[in-house]
Amino acid sequence: MHYGGWVDMGDFSARGRTKDELYALFKKCPLGKSDGGCWPCWNGQIHICARSLCGTLQGLIPSKKGVDFVDIFxxxxxxRDIMMNILNSDYITACDYCSGDFGTTDPAKRRKPAEQITEG
Ligand code: SF4
Structure with a gap:
């Protein structure tokens, strides 16, 4: 299983995290800084992670062009500089609109693919 299983990224509400909390999340997140991101591209935008891309394209995350993502058009x-700046930044806007659990070390937060969740 990829990174030990799925995690729940939660809803797209702003968590109101501090800069230190956002830095800690981004630093340990494999979709963020720790593994160099995954860099999905859709509709002319390249983001470091899919959470940022999807939330921004749906108008749920107020990401900034040239700061949080690259406009390929x-x-x-x-x-290249924008992508390096994102990778070297302390966090991206989307990290406050995410559970941040992708970098969790708690196995209880991971789910096996195709395993049904009945809670909630
Ligand atoms: S938005 Fe979530 S998944 Fe993306 S880098 Fe930040 S903590 Fe990781």
């Missing part, structure tokens, strides 16, 4: 942007 912006011919004036230095896309």
């Amino acid at each position: 912006d011919e004036t942007a230095n896309k």
Whole structure:
């Protein structure tokens, strides 16, 4: 199983985390800083993680172009620099709109693929 199983990313509400909390999440998240991100691309945007991409495209996360994601149609942007800046940043906007559990070390938060969850 990828990273030991699925995790619940939670809803898209803002958690109101501090900068230190956001930094700690982004640093340990394999979709963020710890494994270099996964860099999905859709509808002209490249984000470091799918949570950021999906939430932004649906208008649920107020990510900033050139700061949180690359606009591949912006011919004036230095896309390589933007991607490096994202990877080297302390966190991205989306980290406050996410459970942050993808980097968890708690096995109780992981679910086997295809295993039904009946709680909640
Ligand atoms: S938004 Fe969530 S999944 Fe994406 S880098 Fe931040 S903590 Fe990880």
